[in-house]
Amino acid sequence: MSVFARSPADRVVVVGAGVAGLATALRLAPRPVTLIMAAPLGAGTATGWAQGGIAAAMGADDAPSLHADDTLAAGAGLTEPEVALRVAEAGPGLIDWLVALGTGFDREADGALALGLEAAHSRRRIVRARGDSTGRTVLDALVRAVQATPSIEVLVAGLHGLMQDADGRVCGVVCERDGAAFRLPARAVVLATGGTGALYASTTNPRGALGRGLLVAARAGAALRDLEFVQFHPTAIAAGRDPMPLATEALRGEGAVLIDEDGAPVMAGIEGGDLAPRDVVARGIFQALGRGRTVYLDTRGPLGARMPQRFPTVFALCAEAGIDPAVQPIPVRPAAHYHMGGILVDAAGRSTVPGLWACGEVSSTGLHGANRLASNSLLEALAFAPRIAESIDAASVSVSSDRPAPLPAIPPQDAAALAEVRGIMERCVGVVRDDAGLSQAIARLADLSERGSDAAATGLMIARSALDRCESRGAHWRSDHPGQLPARHSVFTPAAADASCALQELTDA
Numbered sequence: 024m025s026v027f028a029r030s031p032a033d034r035v036v037v038v039g040a041g042v043a044g045l046a047t048a049l050r051l052a053p054r055p056v057t058l059i060m061a062a063p064l065g066a067g068t069a070t071g072w073a074q075g076g077i078a079a080a081m082g083a084d085d086a087p088s089l090h091a092d093d094t095l096a097a098g099a100g101l102t103e104p105e106v107a108l109r110v111a112e113a114g115p116g117l118i119d120w121l122v123a124l125g126t127g128f129d130r131e132a133d134g135a136l137a138l139g140l141e142a143a144h145s146r147r148r149i150v151r152a153r154g155d156s157t158g159r160t161v162l163d164a165l166v167r168a169v170q171a172t173p174s175i176e177v178l179v180a181g182l183h184g185l186m187q188d189a190d191g192r193v194c195g196v197v198c199e200r201d202g203a204a205f206r207l208p209a210r211a212v213v214l215a216t217g218g219t220g221a222l223y224a225s226t227t228n229p230r231g232a233l234g235r236g237l238l239v240a241a242r243a244g245a246a247l248r249d250l251e252f253v254q255f256h257p258t259a260i261a262a263g264r265d266p267m268p269l270a271t272e273a274l275r276g277e278g279a280v281l282i283d284e285d286g287a288p289v290m291a292g293i294e295g296g297d298l299a300p301r302d303v304v305a306r307g308i309f310q311a312l313g314r315g316r317t318v319y320l321d322t323r324g325p326l327g328a329r330m331p332q333r334f335p336t337v338f339a340l341c342a343e344a345g346i347d348p349a350v351q352p353i354p355v356r357p358a359a360h361y362h363m364g365g366i367l368v369d370a371a372g373r374s375t376v377p378g379l380w381a382c383g384e385v386s387s388t389g390l391h392g393a394n395r396l397a398s399n400s401l402l403e404a405l406a407f408a409p410r411i412a413e414s415i416d417a418a419s420v421s422v423s424s425d426r427p428a429p430l431p432a433i434p435p436q437d438a439a440a441l442a443e444v445r446g447i448m449e450r451c452v453g454v455v456r457d458d459a460g461l462s463q464a465i466a467r468l469a470d471l472s473e474r475g476s477d478a479a480a481t482g483l484m485i486a487r488s489a490l491d492r493c494e495s496r497g498a499h500w501r502s503d504h505p506g507q508l509p510a511r512h513s514v515f516t517p518a519a520a521d522a523s524c525a526l527q528e529l530t531d532a
Contacts, residue, residue, distance in 0.1 A: 035415055036196050036207055038182050038236065039215030041070035042158075043383025043404035045165035047213050050412035053174045057207060059198060061231050064177050065166045069217055069228050069384075070401070073158025074271035074336055075141055076151035077121075077405075078398040079114030082138050085146040087111035094399060097143050097300050098392020099497035100510035101249065106370070106389040110399075113406040118150055121405075126164040128152045140276035141397040142298040149398050155271045155336040161401065178207075182235055183433060185212060185243045185379065193243060193378035197430065204430040211378055211415045214240060214366065215404070218384040219253065220266075222482050223359035224449035227259050227269045233441075234481040236385040240366045241484065241517040246375040248387040248514050251489040252363035254395055254498045255454050257281075257304040258320050259358035262344035267358045270320050270337050272301070272397050277333070278326050281308065282352060283316040302394045302498045305357040309454040312356060319352030357454050361400060363391040363498065364488070367514060371414035372407045380411045393497020440476040444468065452486050457503045461490040488513050 033055045037044050040060035048056045061067055080090045090111035095102045118136070122128065129137040129151050139149035152160035169175050183204055186195035195208035216236030220228025241247055258274070258281075259267035275281075275297045281289040281304070289311050290296045295303060308318045322330065327349030330338040341348050365387040372380045372388075383404035390403050451464035464486045471479035494508040495501050 032210055034207070034209045035211045035213065036209040037213045037215060038196065039068075039217060039383070039385075040064055040177070041068035041215065041217055041383065041404070042161060042165065042401050043217075043385075043408065044213070044215035045162070045169055046405050046408035047215060047382050047411055048175045049165065049168055049172060050409045051174075051415065052172050054412075054416070056175045057209070058169065058175055058177045059180055059182065059196065059207075060177065061179070061181055063179060064169070065162060067229055067231055068162065069158075069220075069232060071159045071162045072227065072229070072269065073161075073401060074155040074269055074334075075273050075398045076139060076149040076157040077114075077118065077161070077401045078141075078144065078148050078396065079118050079150050079402065080111060080146070080148055081115055081118065081136055081150060082146055082148060085148050087114065089145060090114065090148060093143060093145050094390065094396045095392075097394050097396035097497075098390075099302075099394050100392065100507075101497070101512060102392030103389030109370075110390055110403060110406045114402055117402065117405040121161060121164060124164045124168050126152060126161055128160075129154065139273050141272045142275060142295070142304065143300045143396055144398075149273065149276075151273070153335065154332065155273065155334045158401070182216065182239060184239050187243060191244060191376065193376055199433045202433055202435075204433050206430070211380065211418065213372075213380040213382055213411060213415075214385050215382045216385045218362040219481065219485065220359040220362070222444060222448045222478060222485070223253075223453070224265075224445040225259065225356065225358040226266050227256055227358050227360045228266055230266065233478050234362070235477070236381070237365065237484070238477055238481045240374060240376070240379065240381070240385075241515065243376050243379065244517060245379060246367040246514050246516050247484065248364060248367040248512055249393070249488075250362075250364035250485045250515060251492050251499045251513065252391075252393050252497055253359055253452070253485065254301055254361040254363060255305040255309075255357040256360035257301055257308050257357050258353075258355040259360075260340060260344065261354040261356045262340075262346075264344075268337075268340040268344075269360075270340075270353055270355055271334065274320060274322060274326070274334060274337065279320050279322045281355070282319050282321045283311060284319070289316075289318055300394055301397065302500070305454055305498075306500060308355065309357055318355055320355045321352045322348040323350055323352060359448075359453075361395055363387070363393065363395055364485075368407075370410065372411035373414060380415065382407050382411055393499060434475060437476055440471050440474070441478050444471060444476060444478045444482050448482050448485075452482070452489055455500050455502050456489055457501060458490065461486055465490060484515060484517075488515065
């Protein structure tokens with residue numbers, strides 16, 4: 024059946040084909056699903072680039088409560104305890120679900136899952152596949168499952184906006200393909216559009232990770248939460264590529280250390296050292312770079328020698344850059360990697376706008392708080408997908424029969440404006456922030472937004488949120504406000520017409 028021939032009363036539209044979108048589509052089966060993606064199935068998604076793994080309390084010395092405790096500690100006061108525990112409890116069953124789909128996780132000689140260690144985890148609980156190719160392996164298994172599910176149809180198109188009825192309920196999407204706009208009415212829409220890393224000049228994300236889902240949700244009136252919290256991965260390989268290849272955090276879990284050009288340890292004297300939470304390590308490297316040092320990840324010796332087997336993806340990336348990690352340290356620097364903020368959702372993944380759900384990095388579930396714990400991202404998406412499917416099944420919705428307004432023109436993307444946005448975000452809304460830089464960013468981003476740059480409009484929301492948070496917490500570090508205030512979330516409540524935002528502060532009880 025054609026995508027356009029499906030009944031809107033039955034159809035669910037899922038936008039995004041990373042782990043969040045694919046898992047949600049599979050959990051919705053056999054309900055008819057139209058899966059919209061900007062690139063062919065299996066391509067163009069950050070999931071395929073995820074190296075580390077999936078955190079799950081699978082070891083004999085581990086428990087979901089310990090996993091939840093580590094998540095809370097990393098979240099710097101903004102992780103919601105009940106969410107952390109529910110997701111951690113779901114972890115082992117989600118690994119079993121992926122195994123049943125044919126995901127080949129790495130195993131020990133006795134057949135038990137091979138469990139790795141990453142920074143800020145108190146136990147070995149990182150379930151991995153093909154060494155450092157977990158994301159690609161999981162994505163391939165999900166793609167095969169989607170291709171084998173008759174109720175899921177795929178459509179390569181860009182997301183332009185959301186359809187809403189007279190009451191404001193989301194009732195479909197407006198998409199773009201080959202410069203032409205078209206509508207897809209639906210009983211429910213799930214945004215699984217990923218993150219915002221490509222708004223930054225230095226990023227590990229695909230070029231399409233521009234926060235499109237955030238912007239269309241904001242324009243529909245959805246509340247967005249904690250947009251200021253952008254996680255910078257400390258060890259992107261500084262080899263002149265865009266996006267930047269990633270040296271997985273698991274390398275430090277296996278003994279790699281951060282050094283400068285003289286061989287001095289970069290993280291000496293900092294609590295947690297090389298295995299401190301990501302925000303701490305990213306700042307340590309950023310500050311060393313600011314002092315004029317060059318920072319390297321030192322894998323020389325036995326670790327580097329076994330990298331072709333244990334970390335084949337990183338080894339191949341190093342080889343492409345002319346680096347032999349067995350005898351040469353790997354040059355690294357922080358790069359925008361993950362957005363903890365997103366569309367505010369409840370325990371079932373529902374946004375504040377009827378008819379709209381969100382899953383994965385585009386959402387704000389309460390799991391990550393101010394700083395995501397390593398390898399909790401794939402886990403979060405997998406954990407919320409079945410809840411979203413159940414919520415949509417239980418929802419009583421109707422599809423609008425209102426006469427739709429004329430479709431908007433789709434202007435071409437302004438490459439020069441995007442390049443300017445990426446530079447502004449890198450300089451002024453990066454690892455370390457201050458009032459002067461953020462105010463400068465807001466002024467220029469507002470101008471670019473008024474000129475029609477959607478990337479600038481999304482960056483503007485992040486910059487405004489960062490300026491409002493006058494403290495340093497988790498991944499948000501203000502050099503002019505190094506202390507902390509009472510823990511609170513920040514929530515944008517945008518005007519539906521133009522995504523202009525009034526910030527509300529919600530103090531945690």
